[in-house]
Amino acid sequence: MKIFFVSWGLLIILCASVPIAYTQEENLVNLNHLRFLTEPVSIDEQDMALVHIYSEYPDYEWVDAAGEGLSAVDDVARAAIVYLWQYEQTQDRELLDLARRCLNFVLYMQAVDGEFYNFVTDKSGTINETGGTSYKSLGWWAMRGMWALGEGVRVFDSIDSSYADKLAGAYLRTESAVNASLTNYGQMTSLHGYEIPAWIPGGEPAVAAIGLLGMSAYYQARPNDQTADIITKIADGISHYRLGNDSTYPFGMHPVLANAPGFWHDWGAHMTHALVIAGMALDRQDWIESAAASADSFLLRQLAFERFRNIGVVPDRLNQIAYGTNMLVLTYTSLYEATDIERYAIYAGLAGSWYFGDNMAGVQMYDPATGRVFDGINGPVSWRVNRNSGAESTIEALMSMIALQNIPKAVDLLPVNATGGNNYLILQAEDGQRVVGTPVYYPADWTGEGYVSAGRYIGIGEGQRMRLKFEIDQEDDYLLYVAHLHQSASNNVNVIERLVTAPTIDGDLADWPEDLAALESNTPRQFLRGAGLWQGPEIDSHSVRLGWDSEALYIQTVVRDPQHDQSGTLSSVWQGDTLWFYFTYPVDARTLSAKFTLAQTPDGPQVWDWLNTRFLEGANLAWQAYENGYIYEASIPWSSLDVDQPQPELQVGFEAGRTIGGNSFMDLTGRDPDVAANLLRMTLVESGGNTDTSTTPKVFLEVRLDSDDSVLMPQMISPDSDYFWLDQVTSEPIPLEAGEHTLRYEYAADGGDSRNPGLAKVDAFYIQPAVAERIFQHPDGRTFTLTYNTLTGEATWEEENLD
Amino acid sequence: MQLVRHSESPLLYPNPLHRWEAMNVFNCAVIQHNGLFHMHYRAQGVDFISHIGYAVSIDGLHWNRLENPVVSPHQGRDDYRGVEDPRVVRLDDIFYMTYTAYGINSYFPMIARSENLITWEDVGPLERAQNKDHVLFPEKIGGRYAILHRRSPNIWIAYSDDLKTWTDHEIIMKPREENDWDSKSIGSNGPPIKTGDGWLLVYHGYEAQHIYRHSVALLDLENPAKVINRPKSFIMEPTETWEIKGDVPNVTFSCSSIVVGDELYFYYAGADRVIGLATAPFNDVVAFARGSD
Structure with missing residues (x-):
């Protein structure tokens, strides 16, 4: 049971004249840059719009790069949604016209079987039919097309029913194609001991979730049994596929890939968000609860420690973009809408503060005065910010702003900046000193299920021992994890x-x-x-x-x-x-x-x-x-x-x-x-030779922190294939003082078969405070403290006015 | 003609135990002196500020690194974002390093000197303008110091009597719009290598996709502004995972090629993250540069 409380230190709201990221006179939502990127065109005598993909600093003119194409469903479909959403807020008919033009482009890019192409290569509408990011498919761009069509039907139904019918016809073609792919409904796949729904379209929950958003919008406008049935199947699958908990990897996440249960990236990861939207559409509280469980653990972890771009199996924070941030914002705004629980409004505001400078570079990414959004952050300094402002960044940020603008509690927190707290350490196993013997150093990157951190891991064999010194900045209770390979019984x-x-x-x-x-x-x-x-x-x-x-x-x-x-x-x-x-x-x-x-x-x-x-x-x-x-x-x-x-x-x-x-x-x-x-x-x-060469590797790793007793990790043998995982070395927190510490790790068994030598294969160690704490400063003088206890799941939010 | 990656590549990785080189080690200069290989390499820590580290090796493959950088930002606002891309030559018993200073007003090309490869003293800038990829010839030409540099997108040459005042700036090579790999920008790699056929210049280029590839050209020994031959094709491009993925994808970048025995040793960075080595028979490279491969 989670306990969440807000302790209001002093409920004095000051009218301080401190600078904040935008003024109250200014609208949070500024579509000017998106409008600039949107070019009305006529294709096949149809009024449509293209959305130019790139716009570069410092003059922010269009940059139409060669290669993939001039404009894509990926962007135009999401631009349509932005125009529709903001039309609903403002009743501005010009926005409706832009939405219609964008939706006409989406219709144009749909194939007769409901799948979509992505790019056009020129303004006359030549479709790139073969490009690796454009071929006809039911993948990312098709689901975005479907999302736009669903939203289009929802909005146009009361405005222009014949146009809504046209959109609905196209929507149903794609829905039908998705439905045809659900043949495995009810079947589970066993991978690494986890039971994973085998029917999630494309095996990609992240892609399926986008489709779910479109279906939920359509269902809201035109409730019907078939759409409800498809939503139910997909949402059941995504809802079921949530793994780990507050302290057990993967920490309560909804993974982005069906065949990678330990991997998540923030780019377009709408699984949790889509469960909330689908839950509201079909009144399914269990989906909303599944979403809340992830939002209160895995996603909260990112607010209370720091944002990461991907995890699997150790987090990587570089390459943060609006595309990843929006997912986080929409998850919390939708949860707030579904539950009316204030903490979700707070979390939405904290997630949205990324746009206004509460990020590792300390740079304001969204400018409400121009509507421009910087394209990304690739390091904790201002010059690692990409100041271009392309379509995707602009669209994703505007989705966030539209969702945030009517939640005063969230808007209030947009200008905060994290000024203190604690964080975790990642130590690369390969960087340890060799004490006895020389390990095998393996270069590696993407494994098919995640990334090997820093591009290398080591194999420690019989009699080999390593030592790694590291520094802790502040005294705290820490949890120690090891990222290592669970090896298959036969080692292939x-x-x-x-x-x-x-x-x-x-x-x-x-x-x-x-x-x-x-x-x-x-x-x-x-x-x-x-x-x-x-x-x-x-x-x-x-x-x-x-x-x-x-x-x-x-x-x-x-x-x-x-x-x-x-x-x-x-x-x-x-x-x-x-x-x-x-x-x-x-x-x-x-x-x-x-x-x-x-x-x-x-x-x-x-x-x-x-x-x-x-x-x-x-x-x-x-x-x-x-x-x-x-x-x-x-x-x-x-x-x-x-x-x-x-x-x-x-x-x-x-x-x-x-x-x-x-x-x-x-x-x-x-x-x-x-x-x-x-x-x-x-x-x-040789012919007829011994074909039974399978041997189970001996995988024993012993870990010792400072002068504590060593811990022998249980032998991690995979029931199927090799995979990296993050396992706790000890379940109890370890008190560590500020200063230097030593981690020792060694192989702890007799060697194995010569064809399959026993090696403990270790990527990294992850040392994390048991209780995350993050302190935020508001420009008006208020200070907020967010804590998240990764042992109990408790979160607290304290607000005090130091003045 | 393609360079062949050494089987032990990458040779150098970031060292997370050193804050200044915890994230990336990349563009490096390597020279041979007193029977040892000496490397100066660009490194970035968690703050992504570039420093220049030093490592030494007896075989050019296995390196021992100093714990602290040998050149760090030291000019305040002019280089607080980092010192980058060292290229080192030995000239009249003095070592000269050309490096890029990255500060508040963009970047500019610097020259430094040393007698021991560890302690460095600034000589001054080539010019206080946006310019980089500058590298000294390893000997004077016509009695003057000669330097290649890049005023984007071309390779230039300039001369000086004192390493402080540079004159006679002249473009020697431009991107080739019709060529599919060096159509947008080009720049020098390491110091040119003197051969019987001319100065062998190893240089990089990229096209619209910003994929960094490398090739060679032969420059006239007495008037290096004169390009004797410049093959159309490249000899190196990113293909390995660690060259394609890293801090900056699809970049192989080199600040030195040296001759070791009969081989050309091409030291380079993979995706601005790690340092690798590729080699080729030196005579084959020169033959390719001559256009007679």
């Missing part, structure tokens, strides 16, 4: 058998040994992206069998897919059905030694080498359709894989994946195959 050890006779590459697999083990990609957890599009293993899956001899690596892949679609050749095959292969040699190489695709093209079978942008030298491919899909059979010469002498016991890294639509991708591990460290470890063996 697999074998490739030598083939006595090389198969003929003809698409007929009869000349392959019958008993070769297959590597299967047939579960939702094997999606790197887009699990929500999956219709099951009978419709989309693939099995890979491998063999070798002195000349080549042989690959056969049986793909289950009812329809083969490939109209491209050479490097354009990625747009159709393609099988992707990734290879490293040596097995621990930091970068891929080969990356190639197998594709049956109009010009015949092609093996394209993506590292050298040419056909893969010496590769041979055959393709054959069968009843439920098709077969690829290939031989890849070792020379093309950078292997000089293939022989038994040689280990290589390997991965095989394919898309099933949109930007989805499923492979053998579910991890990002462009990161070499993520590949499967494969061992060459």
Whole structure:
């Protein structure tokens, strides 16, 4: 049970003449810059509007960069929402006209199946149909389009019903497409021991949440059973997918990806916000409670310590932008609207204070006098602020201002600045001094489920010990966490058998040994992206069998897919059905030694080498359709894989994946195959050799802080694949005095199998005050203190007037 | 012709235990002297103010770093945001460092001198104007000091008798609008290397997407304003994860290339975060610069 109290020290409101970020005479919402970016155009004799994407300091003229295009649904759809929302506040018909123009553009960019393209490349409306951020999909831009259409129907229903009907028709096309993707409703995916709803569209709760906002707006205008049913399914999924609590990672978050339960980024992360909006639309208190639970833990953590841009598994605060801030503001303003609980108005104000200078750079980001919003903050100094003012920043900030403007308690807090409090430390394990032995230093970045902090982690083996000295600024009770790898039981050890006779590459697999083990990609957890599009293993899956001899690596892949679609050749095959292969040699190489695709093209079978942008030298491919899909059979010469002498016991890294639509991708591990460290470890063996090379690694880590007793971390073995996680070393807070401290960490077991040596793989240590405290100063002299007890979940807000 | 990344790259990472280099270590100068490799590198701490650190190595791969920077902001408002991008030459038994001072009124190019590579003394600015990527030739040309610099977006040359007054500024190379990698801006990397065919200049360029790539040109030995040859293609571009992602994405940036045995050692920063090394047979690089590869 959370306790929240406000203690009003002195309820004296001073009429002090101190500078604040804007004046009361000034409106908080200024659309001038957005209007400047909005250019009326006529496309196909329809009045529309483009929103120019970039506007650069210091003159803030349009900058139309080459590449992706001139204007996008991503921006125009959100601009439409801004115009609609502010029209509702002001009844200004000009805003309604701008909204209509923007909505006409959104309609123009919709495909007949309800999916959307994103960019136009010129003012005559040429659509970029193939760009990586523009192809027809049901992803980010489609959901933003849907959000705008839903809001459009809601607003225009009482103004222009025929236009509202037109918008509704388009909305329903996209809703129908979303509905068709919910085939997995009710199924759960097990990943790392967590039960994750398998039906969240696209496998991306962040994307689905945007759609949920559109559906809720539409439902509000035109209640109906189908929309209610889709909202219920998606909101149930997002609501269920909240993990951890105040002190247990991931601290009560709604993750942004279905296949990355420990990862969250603030960019467009409307999951919590959308649950509130959907909860209000369908009167579902449980969704609002799920949202409140996250807002009072995971999101509150960012107000009480500091904002971060992403977490997974340690927080990173750089690259903060309005796009991330708005999500936080809208979550709290909507919670305030849903519950009428004052703390949410306070939190909304604190979140919104980022725009007025309460940020790590101390720079006012939104200027109500011009309506411009700086594009981002990438460090705690003024010169790390990007002073350009592009469309996305402007639109997202205006959404915040519109939502805040009618909540006096929130508006009152916009000018506050954090002037004190405590914060956490992140210590990189690889920066420790080597006391005994030398650990393995692994370079890494995105793992497919999160980021390795500072680009490296270490593997500590038998007899190895490290020491790390650090300083604490203020005495406090701290919680100690370690970010480390939970390693899979088998550590992905697999074998490739030598083939006595090389198969003929003809698409007929009869000349392959019958008993070769297959590597299967047939579960939702094997999606790197887009699990929500999956219709099951009978419709989309693939099995890979491998063999070798002195000349080549042989690959056969049986793909289950009812329809083969490939109209491209050479490097354009990625747009159709393609099988992707990734290879490293040596097995621990930091970068891929080969990356190639197998594709049956109009010009015949092609093996394209993506590292050298040419056909893969010496590769041979055959393709054959069968009843439920098709077969690829290939031989890849070792020379093309950078292997000089293939022989038994040689280990290589390997991965095989394919898309099933949109930007989805499923492979053998579910991890990002462009990161070499993520590949499967494969061992060459003789024909009929021992195929059981699986060994469970011994993962024991002992941690000691100063002269305290050491703590032996329980062995962290993953039930499926390797993944980093943030685990508490001790559940009890540790009192630390200000000054220097020493953290010691060592491997604490006998070594493991030679093919799978026991290593404790550690990224970082996270040392966090048990009770977060943040002190805010208001320009009028008032001081506020926010605390958040991460052990009990209690939060307090105290206000006093020092005058 | 492409440079090959050394398998041990990146060689240098930020050190979170030192506040001044906790976030990024990047653009570095490396010279060989007395059998050792000496590195001066730009570093940023949690405040993102740039300092210049020093490291020493016996093989050019494994480095020992000093605990404190050797050059820090010291000119008040003129460089309070940092001292950046060192390039070091040895000339008449004195070491000269060109670096960029970043202050309240943007940035300007500085020159400093040292006799021991650790303690540095300012000589003065090349000019008090927005200019950077300046690097001294390792010997006098026609009896005068010669320097390459960048008044955006071109590479310029200038001369001086005393390192304080610079004259005869002249553009020697411009971006090539028709070329797909250096169409917007170019700048010098490290000190030019003297060869029998001319001064080998390694330089960087970028296009509309601001992807930093590198190539070479040959300059006339006696009149380096004269470009003997400038191949159209590049020899290095960001491809590794640590070159594409970092503090500033898609940037490989170099302040030094040196000849080690028969190899060109190209030290560079990956995405303004870490320091790496790429190499190539020196003769191949010169042949490429000549246009006879």
